[in-house]
Amino acid sequence: MIDELEFKIDLQSGRIDKILADFMPKTSRSQIQAWIKGGNLSVNGEVVKANYKVQLGDTLKLTIPEAEKINVTPENIPLDIVFEDDDLLVVNKPTGMVVHPSKGHLTGTLVNGLLYHVNTLSEGTAYVRPGIVHRIDMDTSGLLVVAKTNEAHQKLAEQLENHTMEREYYALVHGVISHEDGTIDAPIARMHIDRKKRTVAEGGKHAITHFEVVERFKNYTLVKLNLETGRTHQIRVHMKYIGHPVVGDPMYGPSETITGFGQFLHAATLGFVHPTTKETMHFEAPLPDYFADKLAELRKI
Structure with a gap:
């Protein structure tokens, strides 16, 4: 089922993705940006980009496409989980592991392993990317933060965007x-x-x-x-x-x-402010043995 949401701007102004994030606090900003990039948002009848500055009196219409069924198979893949709580995980990914499924890599990915090991992950920016806040290449090893909730995902993504994540x-x-x-x-x-x-x-x-x-x-x-x-x-x-x-x-x-x-x-190093506790988190992963x-x-x- 496709949902259509309409918003009237009568108080706020600023970047449209930030404004929509305020209207939709349970939806990650990265998901909102993905919808905008897909042409699902119009202002006064015109499709706009994520950096559009809304004006008082604007009418926003967001078309939310029907969510694709997550057909990524949970797999019992050993994961090096450095830290975990109710909001997030920090994982030390080995070289050779793809972060999320894609053409040619439908199994054996970090997401496959995460779906087996944890009960909940954020929506992510696509149906094959639950929890994924940021990525590293298949042949790159090291630390990644994974969001369990949409709220945590949004706040961590904002730190990435604001260049405050170490x-x-x-x-x-x-x-x-x-x-x-x-x-x-x-x-x-x-x-x-x-x-x-x-x-x-x-x-x-x-x-x-x-x-x-x-x-x-x-x-x-x-x-x-x-x-x-x-x-x-x-x-x-x-x-x-x-x-x-x-x-x-x-x-x-x-x-x-x-x-x-x-x-x-x-x-080797990952640092951020915890989205719930506001504690400054700092993690280090030693070089892999082959390195x-x-x-x-x-x-x-």
Whole structure:
């Protein structure tokens, strides 16, 4: 069944996605943005984008499509759960695991495992993404926060959008970086010839990555990176852009690289304000064994 909701703006003004979030407190803002992106929201009869600024007197009409039945199968997949309470989980994802089902990856994902291990997850932004606030690539390991309720999802998503969620990564990259630190401020867009890949391009989405050198090797550098924005493949695209692609990256790295374990990229630190208790949460995950072993091997060269 398709629902149609109508709102009359007589008190508030501001971004339309934020206004709708106030009207619909039990619906995550990311879900609202997905509906808007899908063309399901009109203002005074005209379809608008999520950054539209509502004006007093505007009439908003939201068409909520019939929810697709979640046909993702719960699977008894071992999960490294670092923290869990009634609102959220923090999971340390291994390399090789896809975060949510997609074409070609319908089983064995983090979502499949979550549906088996917990009783409730937030709606997410699509029927195959319950609980998923943010993602990391299949061949990237490390920490993710997962929402159990829509309220928690919305507040965590807002921290992501406001760049107040702490996310720190370690990456082994090709080449020896001569300077100690740097900031990559370069917009990222989809490639026209291959829509699965991203590239730095004028007119792309704003993207900023900060990095500092941790250790140098003969032909490689270990770097620590902090994300100011969270674009798809951001670290991988930005490091390639400055001539130091991530080691083992099958999409953006050179053909001659260290292989066998996926890319050497690990989400090591995650910090955020708890959506209910308001406590500042901080989590760290050590480098996977294969990553630590490779660094030990490089130190001997």
